[in-house]
Amino acid sequence: MEAIGRPEAGGNGGGYLAERGWRSWAFTLDHKRIGAMYLWTTIFFFLVGGVFALLLRLELLSPQTRYFSNHAYNVFFTLHGSMMIFLFIIPAIPSGLGNFFIPLHLGARDVAFPRLNLASYWVFVAGFLVIIGSLVAPMDTGWTFYTPYSAKSAAAVTTLSLGLFLIGLSSILTGLNFIVTIHKLRAPGMTWHRMPLFLWSMYATSIIQVIATPVVGVTFLLLAAERLLGVGFYDPAKGGDPVLFQHFFWFYSHPVVYVMILPAMGIISEVIPVFSRKPIFGYKAIAYSSLAIAFLGFLVWGHHMFTSGMSPLANAIFSFLTFFVAVPTAVKVFNWIATLYKGSITFESPMLYALTFIFLFAVGGLTGPFLGALATNVQLHDTYFVVAHFHYTMMGGTVMGFFAGLHYWFPKMTGKMLNEKVARLAWALVFVGFNVTFFTMFIAGTRGMPRRYAEYLPKFHTENVISTIGSVVLAVGILVMCWNFFQGLRKGGPAPANPWRALSLEWKAASPPDTENFHEIPIVTEWPYGYGTPKA
Amino acid sequence: MSGHSDEHADPAVAFESAKLGVWTFLATEVLLFGALFTAYTIFRMKYPELFRVEHAKLDRVLGAVNTVVLITSSFTVVLGVDAIKRGKARMLEVCFGATILLAAVFLCVKYVEYSAKFHHGLYPGTNLFFSLYFMMTGLHGIHVLLGMGLLSYVIVLSRRGRLSASYYTPAEMSGLYWHFVDLVWIYLFPLLYLLG
Numbered sequence: 001m002e003a004i005g006r007p008e009a010g011g012n013g014g015g016y017l018a019e020r021g022w023r024s025w026a027f028t029l030d031h032k033r034i035g036a037m038y039l040w041t042t043i044f045f046f047l048v049g050g051v052f053a054l055l056l057r058l059e060l061l062s063p064q065t066r067y068f069s070n071h072a073y074n075v076f077f078t079l080h081g082s083m084m085i086f087l088f089i090i091p092a093i094p095s096g097l098g099n100f101f102i103p104l105h106l107g108a109r110d111v112a113f114p115r116l117n118l119a120s121y122w123v124f125v126a127g128f129l130v131i132i133g134s135l136v137a138p139m140d141t142g143w144t145f146y147t148p149y150s151a152k153s154a155a156a157v158t159t160l161s162l163g164l165f166l167i168g169l170s171s172i173l174t175g176l177n178f179i180v181t182i183h184k185l186r187a188p189g190m191t192w193h194r195m196p197l198f199l200w201s202m203y204a205t206s207i208i209q210v211i212a213t214p215v216v217g218v219t220f221l222l223l224a225a226e227r228l229l230g231v232g233f234y235d236p237a238k239g240g241d242p243v244l245f246q247h248f249f250w251f252y253s254h255p256v257v258y259v260m261i262l263p264a265m266g267i268i269s270e271v272i273p274v275f276s277r278k279p280i281f282g283y284k285a286i287a288y289s290s291l292a293i294a295f296l297g298f299l300v301w302g303h304h305m306f307t308s309g310m311s312p313l314a315n316a317i318f319s320f321l322t323f324f325v326a327v328p329t330a331v332k333v334f335n336w337i338a339t340l341y342k343g344s345i346t347f348e349s350p351m352l353y354a355l356t357f358i359f360l361f362a363v364g365g366l367t368g369p370f371l372g373a374l375a376t377n378v379q380l381h382d383t384y385f386v387v388a389h390f391h392y393t394m395m396g397g398t399v400m401g402f403f404a405g406l407h408y409w410f411p412k413m414t415g416k417m418l419n420e421k422v423a424r425l426a427w428a429l430v431f432v433g434f435n436v437t438f439f440t441m442f443i444a445g446t447r448g449m450p451r452r453y454a455e456y457l458p459k460f461h462t463e464n465v466i467s468t469i470g471s472v473v474l475a476v477g478i479l480v481m482c483w484n485f486f487q488g489l490r491k492g493g494p495a496p497a498n499p500w501r502a503l504s505l506e507w508k509a510a511s512p513p514d515t516e517n518f519h520e521i522p523i524v525t526e527w528p529y530g531y532g533t534p535k536a
Numbered sequence: 537m538s539g540h541s542d543e544h545a546d547p548a549v550a551f552e553s554a555k556l557g558v559w560t561f562l563a564t565e566v567l568l569f570g571a572l573f574t575a576y577t578i579f580r581m582k583y584p585e586l587f588r589v590e591h592a593k594l595d596r597v598l599g600a601v602n603t604v605v606l607i608t609s610s611f612t613v614v615l616g617v618d619a620i621k622r623g624k625a626r627m628l629e630v631c632f633g634a635t636i637l638l639a640a641v642f643l644c645v646k647y648v649e650y651s652a653k654f655h656h657g658l659y660p661g662t663n664l665f666f667s668l669y670f671m672m673t674g675l676h677g678i679h680v681l682l683g684m685g686l687l688s689y690v691i692v693l694s695r696r697g698r699l700s701a702s703y704y705t706p707a708e709m710s711g712l713y714w715h716f717v718d719l720v721w722i723y724l725f726p727l728l729y730l731l732g
Contacts, residue, residue: 112553176560184553210560214567222571222671230661231671233575239583239664248571 015415015512029114030515034121035100036413039406041125042096045087046399047482052080054475057437057468063458073454074140081143082160086167087128089398090256093263094209095124095174097405098202100413102178104506104513105196107187107522112180120173127166134159142452144253147234147245151226158227161220168213168220171259175209178202187505189524196504196528197286201266204290208255208262208297216252219245243308250301258297260394261361262290264401265332268354271404272336274502275351276343279529282335289328296325303372307381315374322372329365333358343532348500349423353404356431360396364389367442382452385445391438403430403481410485411499415512416492422484429477436470504528551705558709562716565679569720572672576727579664588732590665593658595649599729602645603721609638610718613687617711623701625694632687632694632707635714639684646677669728676720683717686710 016032025033055076059067068076099117103110111117134156141150141157150157182203186195223245225231232238234245273280280286302310302318310318336358345351367389370376380386410418444463449456456464498507505528509517580587616631653659653666660670690710693699699707 113557116557172561172564176557176564179560180553180557183556184549210564211567214564215571218568218571218675221675222575225660225671229659229667229670231667232661232664233579233667238661238667239579239586241578244575244578248574 015510015514017415017512018515027118029110029118031099031103031111031114031117032413032513032517034117035096035098037121038091038099038124039096041128042088042092043482045083045128046092047478049080049083049088050475050478052076052083054471056080057471059454060456060464061468063456063461063464065454068454070454071140074142074452075138077452078139078142082131082139082164084394085143085260086164087131089260089394090171091124091167091174093267093398093402093405094178094202094205094259095120095171097267097402097409098178098205098263099174101409101506102181102199102202103185104412104509104517105199105504106182106185107190107505107518107524108181108185109516109518109521111177112185113177116173117177120170120177123166123173124170127163127170130163130166131160134163144249145220145223146249147223147226147242148236150223151234158224161224165217165220168217171209172213172217175206175213178206179210182206187521187524191524193284193287194524194527195287197269197280197283197290198263198266200287201262201269201290204294205259205262207291208259208294212252212255212259212298215248216256219248219252222248243305243310246305246308247301250304251298254301254304255294255297257394258293260398261401262293264357264398264405265290267401267405267408268336268357269332270502270504271350271354271408272339273529273531274408274500275348275354276340276345277531278339278343279531279533280335281338281341282331283527283529285331286335289331292328293325296321296328300325303377306374306377319372319374319377323369326365326368333362333365347424348407349418349420349427350404350408350500352424352427353400353407356427357397357400357404360392360400360434363439364392364394364396367392380445382450383445384441384449384451387451388438388441388445391441396434396438403427406485408500409506410488411495412506412509412511412513414489414492415495415510416488417495417499418488418492419484422480422487426477426481426484429473429480431477433470433472433474433477437467437474438470440467440470502528503530547703554705554709555712558712562712565716565720569672569675572668572675573723573727576668576672579668583664586663587665590663591728591730591732593653593656594669594729595652596729598645598649599725602642603725605638605642605645606718606721609635609642610715612638613711613714617704617707620694620699620704620707621701625697625699628699628707629691629694632691636684636687636691639680639687643677643680646673672724672728676717676724679717679720683710683714686713 016030025037028034055068056073059065059073059076065073099111102108137154137156139145139153139155139157139160141153141155145157145161182195182199222231222233226234230238231240233240234242236242269280269286300318300322302314303322306315306319347355367385371380371386371389407418407423410416440463444460444467445451447460447463449460449463495511497509497511499511500507505522505524506513508522612631612634616628616635619625619627619631650670658666660667687710690699690706693706
């Protein structure tokens with residue numbers, strides 16, 4: 001499996017990037033280019049969503065509204081939430097890195113349906129254009145669009161619903177493409193149990209995308225119909241039930257948090273063994289735990305609705321089931337830690353982000369039971385504790401996993417090396433800034449500060465000032481990281497085919513890979529985690 | 537544009553991939569309708585009397601005619617797919633053409649039904665039963681339209697000589713989709729028209 005120093009496998013002439021001109025991108029069928037376009041697009045939304053976050057933090061510097069009106073504040077948190085969730089966290093890893101690396105991991109030349117792949121990118125773009133169209137009357141409902149307010153709000157909810165419907169369609173098509181690719185296009189010898197764990201996580205992710213997304217699609221359609229035709233499904237005056245909307249919404253949106261986190265977990269499973277020089281511990285346990293998470297994720301949506309007036313029995317059942325999701329998640333975390341144990345660990349930037357993932361996600365995970373347990377949830381519901389919890393899991397988890405993946409695969413994607421010192425500096429700023437920002441919110445939340453309010457009681461002032469300072473540090477860290485990527489693209493040194501001495505198939509392709517990935521389809525004879533053995 | 541072909545070197549793999557892809561897509565379609573069926577179940581349990589009274593306002597004869605029309609259209613699709621498997625492109629075009637015609641008949645009947653309902657002041661917002669009726673049959677109607685587009689596309693492909701006994705994937709896949717459209721109606725008809 002050794003590929004270092006093969007002269008034909010190092011940055012040779014630009015690979016898939018060789019062709020120039022906008023048409024070569026807009027009409028490309030190459031999964032790598034489509035993945036790269038998704039990456040650019042989603043990172044753009046990440047930065048825009050980040051600006052909205054900073055505006056929120058700015059307003060929260062003072063207990064009274066100072067810079068914006070209450071309505072503007074509502075618009076900002078709605079835009080921050082919707083952009084980050086629908087336009088960044090959900091698509092970034094699956095559609096961006098997944099598109100790029102699934103065929104490379106499998107030893108395939110492309111995904112199963114390249115045309116469909118391109119179509120799903122443009123459907124995604126169409127979706128966000130429609131969403132931009134909805135800004136004529138900006139949303140103020142929060143990213144969950146709960147009825148009855150969303151059915152009555154003067155904002156452009158109908159337009160936004162249709163935009164999200166398109167984004168959802170794009171997500172379904174991508175997931176479908178990946179499922180077929182993984183089933184049908186594995187290289188000879190690539191059995192299910194030789195697949196890299198990133199593929200297992202992407203497979204589980206795709207199943208969730210395919211099964212859950214249609215439900216939110218029809219939910220948004222019904223919301224649009226509610227506003228246009230007055231169908232009354234969510235309207236108590238007509239015999240409907242607003243809580244029905246919440247059931248439909250969370251039947252999608254809870255499983256979808258695993259669309260957000262599973263691909264990141266897949267990246268961590270790739271990075272940890274490479275930088276510990278040890279075979280991954282518990283390969284099958286990690287692989288099957290992804291499927292278990294996908295399955296259990298469909299049974300727990302009701303825990304978002306403990307205070308919405310479901311029956312006490314339903315509450316108790318959802319609370320009980322919720323705890324089960326912790327089991328496969330813990331299986332993964334313990335196996336990563338077991339992989340680290342007695343490894344020869346080095347702290348390159350991908351590894352720093354991977355370890356950060358484990359730490360922050362553990363904090364996020366351990367604060368989950370407070371919310372999953374019925375009694376404490378009723379106390380903490382809709383406080384900053386919830387905000388802190390999901391930022392630790394979503395940003396501390398998914399986004400750190402995404403950063404780990406970007407740093408890990410940057411040489412493969414671009415054929416250039418990053419400045420490692422700057423990367424570590426950016427990491428330090430992100431790590432410190434993140435914890436200052438969000439750990440403070442746990443404290444504010446347990447003391448009772450409610451979420452989504454532009455004004456708050458003066459007793460929460462200190463926490464909010466600290467949190468805002470942290471958010472600035474975090475933003476600076478992310479800017480330094482972006483600058484580093486930009487510099488790396490412009491004048492990074494040429495990357496060898498396999499800078500990290502990794503064993504999975506993508507590192508056997510050139511850096512950057514050629515259009516058809518491999519000169520010859522590789523024949524796989526063993527699993528990709530044989531580190532520390534004589535062959536590695 | 538990047539010298540990339542979207543057709544796999546191995547046609548057998550391509551066919552298997554397409555089949556798995558369409559079945560997976562149909563699974564998503566089931567879930568799309570699933571939410572509406574769930575809503576139907578909930579509201580029917582909550583307001584049995586409303587459903588009993590309101591369903592009588594639907595025209596069972598027209599519904600039954602449409603059921604026969606759609607089942608017949610599924611039959612003509614099968615004949616068309618079978619024809620191209622034996623290399624008879626002309627036969628495929630005739631059969632798929634007949635299917636599109638039947639689909640058009642279905643939509644015309646639907647149009648008559650909808651106008652009659654509007655005429656009697658029954659709209660999507662009138663009550664929950666008619667909301668469900670219009671949403672479910674409306675979504676199904678959109679699928680009929682999409683299916684007509686797909687089948688027309690296959691006819692175009694066939695006329696250009698792109699389909700043969702050794703390559704008939706688009707015909708088979710659009711056939712699968714059409715069966716799904718038919719199947720949804722087979723559930724909708726008794727649920728809305730017959731059960732009181």
